[in-house]
Amino acid sequence: MTAIPATNLWIGNAGDARNLQKIRSLEIRAILLLAYEEPIVNYPRDLTLIRLPLLDGGENDFFNFEIAVTSLTSLIQNDVQTLVTCSMGMSRSPVIVSAALAIHHSLPFDDVLTSVCKSIPTDVSPEFYRYVRSVFEKLI
Template identity: 40%
Template sequence: MQKIPSFPLWIGNTGDGRDHRVLAKCGVHAVLQLAGEEPALEPPLDVMHFRIPILDSVGNISHRLILASNVLTTLLTNNITTLVCCSDGNGRSLAIAACAIGQLNGQTPFDSLKFVQEHHATSISAGLWND
C-alpha cells in the first residue's frame, strides 16, 4: 500500500484490502474495490466498502467509471481516508485515483495521472484509460 501525498488516499491491491491490521494502522475508513474478478472484500464493520467492478481493459461501462471517480472524489472531499484497490494495485486503482484528483484540483485526468505517477508505479492499460 502506498500513500498519495496531499490526500487521505492509499493505493493498494486486493490483499491490502483484506488485511484488517494494515487498514487500522493506516487509518483507513473506506475501501473502494475495483476488481470485479476478485471476491468481495469483508472489511471491518466500521470501514465503509464500495465495490464498483471495472475491467482492466477496453469495454468498460462508462457509468461505472464515472461512479467510481465520483465516489472517490466525495470521500476525499470529506477527508475520509480511503484505500482504492484492484488486483495488483497498479492499474484500475491509479486510473480512478487520477480522475478523482483531477476533479478535486481542476486538472485533466492526464495531468493528475502525472502527479500520481510521481508517487506510485503505474501499469494502466490503454484500453481502460481510453474508456
C-alpha cells in the same frame, strides 16, 4: 499500499484490501474495490465499502465508472482516509484516483495521472486509459 502525497488516499492491491490490521493502523475509513476478478471480502461494519467491478480495458459500463469517480471525489472532499484497490494496484486504481483528484482540484486529467504515477509502480492498461480519457470530459 502506498500513500498518495498531499491526499488522504492510499493505492493498493487485492492483498492490501484484505490486510485489516494494516488498514486499521492507517486509520483508513473507506475502501474502494475496483477489481472485477477478486472475491468479495467481509469487512467490519464501521468501514465504508464501495465495490465497483471494473475491467482493465475499455469494455466497462459508464455507470460503474461514474459511480467510482464521483464516490471517490466525495470521499476526497470530506477528507476520508480511503484505500483504492484493484488486483495489482497498478492500473485501475491510479487511473480512478487521478480522475477523482483531477475533478476535485479542477486540473487536467493527464497531469494528475502523471503525478500519481510518480508515487507508485504502475502498468496502466492503454485500453483502460483511453476509455477513461474518453469519458472523463462527461463527468466534469
